[in-house]
Amino acid sequence: MAKILEVAREAGCFQTLLTAVEVAGLVDALNSDGPFTVFAPTDEAFAALPPGTVTTLVQNPPQLARILKFHVTAGALSKSDLIDRPSVDSLEGAPIPIGRAEPFEIKNATVLSADIACDNGIVHVLNRVILMG
Numbered sequence: 001m002a003k004i005l006e007v008a009r010e011a012g013c014f015q016t017l018l019t020a021v022e023v024a025g026l027v028d029a030l031n032s033d034g035p036f037t038v039f040a041p042t043d044e045a046f047a048a049l050p051p052g053t054v055t056t057l058v059q060n061p062p063q064l065a066r067i068l069k070f071h072v073t074a075g076a077l078s079k080s081d082l083i084d085r086p087s088v089d090s091l092e093g094a095p096i097p098i099g100r101a102e103p104f105e106i107k108n109a110t111v112l113s114a115d116i117a118c119d120n121g122i123v124h125v126l127n128r129v130i131l132m133g
Contacts, residue, residue, distance in 0.1 A: 004038055004118045005030050013125075016046040016054065023058050024065035034120035035076035037088075039096070039106050041129045049129055066092055070132050076121045079104055079114040094132045106130060 005027065008014040017040055021027055030036065046054055057064040069092035077088065083104065087095035099105030104114060109128035116123040 001117060001119045003031055003120045004034075004036065004123060007116060007118050007123060008040060013042045013044075014040055016043045017041060020046075020054075020058070020064055020068060024061050024068050026065060026068055030072075030120075032120065035074075036091075036121035037073045037075060037077040037082075038121060038123045039071045039109070039111075039126050039130065040123050041071070041109070041126045042112070045109070045126060045128050067129070067131065070094060070096065071126075071130060078122060079111070079124070082106075082124075092132065096130065 002010065005018065005021065008018055021030060030038070057067065070090045072091045073088045073096065074091065082088065082098050083100045085098050087097050090096050097107050099107075104111040106124065106126060107130040109126040109130050111124045112127050113125040116125070
């Protein structure tokens with residue numbers, strides 16, 4: 001099995017996320033043993049942000065890192081682990097609300113694909129970028 005970033009690279013739909021992780025300086029963290037649960041927005045999710053948002057974030061690595069850490073929680077949490085909780089704490093520190101209804105939702109995003117197992121955690125694919133607040 002591959003680690004989270006390898007799985008994302010092989011999927012082919014996370015180029016923006018992978019670039020953002022590199023710019024934010026989080027590659028080593030996400031390549032560590034973890035385990036982590038990553039709520040991974042697709043390229044289309046990033047493209048749906050207001051024009052200029054991604055460029056602005058890339059120019060501000062600390063803010064970008066904060067947003068990306070809001071998409072990660074410690075531990076390998078499957079869909080069945082998550083739906084029993086009202087929220088989980090992100091690595092950023094803020095709670096991430098969990099929607100318990102079908103379709104499975106994380107904050108304001110729908111999970112397109114859940115429970116992608118990796119050597120160092122689990123990935124859940126999101127249709128939106130989630131933000132704190």
